[in-house]
Amino acid sequence: MKPKSHYDIVIVGSGLGGLVSAVILAKEGYSVCVLEKNQQYGGNLQTFVRDKSIFDTGVHYIGSLDKGQNLYQYFNYLGIMKELALKKMDEDSFDTITFDDDKKEYHYAQGYDKFIENLIADFPDEAEAIQAYCDKIKETCDKFPLYRLKPGRPYADGVFKLQIREFLESITTNKRLQAVLAGTNFLYAGDGYKTPFYVHSLSVNSYIQSAYRCLNGGSQITKLLIRRLTEAGGEVYKYHEAVKFEFEDKKIRSVICENGHEIHGNMFISNIDPKLTLKLIEDGKLRKSYTNRIENIESTIAAFSLYIVLKPDSFKYLNKNYYHFKSVDAVWNGQNYTQETWPENYMLSMGVKKNNDQYGDNITIMTYMRYEEVQAWEKTFNTVADKNDRGQTYEQFKQEKAEKIILELEKKFPNIRDCIQETYTSSPLSYRDYIATNRGSMYGYTKDVSKPMQSFVSPKTKIDNLLFTGQCLNMHGILGVTIGGVVTCSEILGQEYLLDKIIQANKIPE
Numbered sequence: 001m002k003p004k005s006h007y008d009i010v011i012v013g014s015g016l017g018g019l020v021s022a023v024i025l026a027k028e029g030y031s032v033c034v035l036e037k038n039q040q041y042g043g044n045l046q047t048f049v050r051d052k053s054i055f056d057t058g059v060h061y062i063g064s065l066d067k068g069q070n071l072y073q074y075f076n077y078l079g080i081m082k083e084l085a086l087k088k089m090d091e092d093s094f095d096t097i098t099f100d101d102d103k104k105e106y107h108y109a110q111g112y113d114k115f116i117e118n119l120i121a122d123f124p125d126e127a128e129a130i131q132a133y134c135d136k137i138k139e140t141c142d143k144f145p146l147y148r149l150k151p152g153r154p155y156a157d158g159v160f161k162l163q164i165r166e167f168l169e170s171i172t173t174n175k176r177l178q179a180v181l182a183g184t185n186f187l188y189a190g191d192g193y194k195t196p197f198y199v200h201s202l203s204v205n206s207y208i209q210s211a212y213r214c215l216n217g218g219s220q221i222t223k224l225l226i227r228r229l230t231e232a233g234g235e236v237y238k239y240h241e242a243v244k245f246e247f248e249d250k251k252i253r254s255v256i257c258e259n260g261h262e263i264h265g266n267m268f269i270s271n272i273d274p275k276l277t278l279k280l281i282e283d284g285k286l287r288k289s290y291t292n293r294i295e296n297i298e299s300t301i302a303a304f305s306l307y308i309v310l311k312p313d314s315f316k317y318l319n320k321n322y323y324h325f326k327s328v329d330a331v332w333n334g335q336n337y338t339q340e341t342w343p344e345n346y347m348l349s350m351g352v353k354k355n356n357d358q359y360g361d362n363i364t365i366m367t368y369m370r371y372e373e374v375q376a377w378e379k380t381f382n383t384v385a386d387k388n389d390r391g392q393t394y395e396q397f398k399q400e401k402a403e404k405i406i407l408e409l410e411k412k413f414p415n416i417r418d419c420i421q422e423t424y425t426s427s428p429l430s431y432r433d434y435i436a437t438n439r440g441s442m443y444g445y446t447k448d449v450s451k452p453m454q455s456f457v458s459p460k461t462k463i464d465n466l467l468f469t470g471q472c473l474n475m476h477g478i479l480g481v482t483i484g485g486v487v488t489c490s491e492i493l494g495q496e497y498l499l500d501k502i503i504q505a506n507k508i509p510e
Helices: 016-027 070-078 112-122 124-141 164-171 175-181 197-209 219-231 274-278 288-295 330-336 371-377 392-412 428-435 477-493 495-505
Strands: 006-012 032-035 047-050 053-056 086-088 095-099 102-108 211-214 235-237 242-248 251-257 262-270 302-310 321-325 345-351 362-369 420-426 466-468
Touching: 006 016, 016 032, 016 070, 016 219, 016 477, 032 262, 053 302, 053 345, 053 362, 070 477, 070 495, 095 175, 102 112, 112 124, 112 175, 124 164, 124 175, 124 197, 164 175, 164 197, 197 477, 219 235, 274 288, 302 392, 302 428, 321 330, 321 392, 330 345, 330 362, 345 392, 362 371, 362 392, 371 392, 371 428, 392 420, 466 477, 477 495
Parallel strands: 006 032, 006 262, 032 235, 095 321, 262 466
Antiparallel strands: 047 053, 086 211, 095 102, 242 251, 251 262, 302 362, 302 420, 321 345, 345 362
């Protein structure tokens, strides 16, 4: 099937932001078409299978899915909550923070009371600091109305200027506690001298409320959203890579795809990186000051991932994630590694299949990698839909990196090598090619307390009928991007109207 020639709304990119926007607008009666360049829909929700083992590319766990919590309410409105296959993570330790120079493990528990109790047991002299930290997180989240399903824009009373490291140093001098409280900063590529406290708060609060894994991978979210979209009359097409917007006067008339299809629309939403969106717009259609501002926003660092298929019944399933650091300093300096010190930190997460949680099926380990490390191969492009070989030196590079990670893992899990059936890897180029992010960036654009408005991208562009959505807008992550989809659709439907629909959908008895 090929798309019709005209739609009310044409969405470029089928990542979470694009699909959320598509479902919302289709539910409101608009004719909607979503275009995806790859073989698989979903952006960071994509999964892949190796040796019959399902790996997630981006969704390792999800927060705030207990009944009544914010993501639960958004997903419930979208019509996908009831069908999600989830496994609640360890309530006493969904995230565990560890260090090379400390045999002790530090556990994040679900629910603030238990979270506080756990940490006070580890740091008995720091009860006041731990309580102050939790209070500040809640207070900060309250300043983002849509996070609490209330109308309005974020309150700018200093919330963008408070820096995470500075705040932690203000409540305690205990370096170990500071490192433990910042221990999951891989969730947002935290930089000790840039990252605002609100980015930390919106990420961490979500998981403290509740933490879940997707059974058999996060791509089920994609499938359910597409099901809801098609039920509402919307359409979605893969192998449709947008290469150019055609204009009529100052508005976009249509999008041209690489396969030659031209799709006309009244309104267009780009769910790809704004920097890449600009490449679809011919020179002269946007002011240079606007394009320069977007092109100069710093993107977050990229990642290198090692995917391990485990031998059957060899490695006990861990219903938690590990965030491991070589030292307390690596919490803040992991991005500034040298070739000798890499990797200074890693996140370890396990995949879980339905009906088998005694032994692990697979392990994913992610760590930072600067794009410069793979720049030698940046002219190559390789996806399932467009296969190319980057060459032997690239494969050797990845193999050497994988071995370094395994050596680090052996310090914590001495028998890990005996449990490995097969390994696979992905580099910043893999993320660039599959997810269409600038230089393989993990989380869109860097938030910087010293330049709070520089990375702010409005859903409204300088072209009347073009909107942005996705992780480069407000916040990355499942919750952040879902809310971003609501923000984008609010430009068309009105925020109070849409929010009321979401709240009403959650009042209907189940």
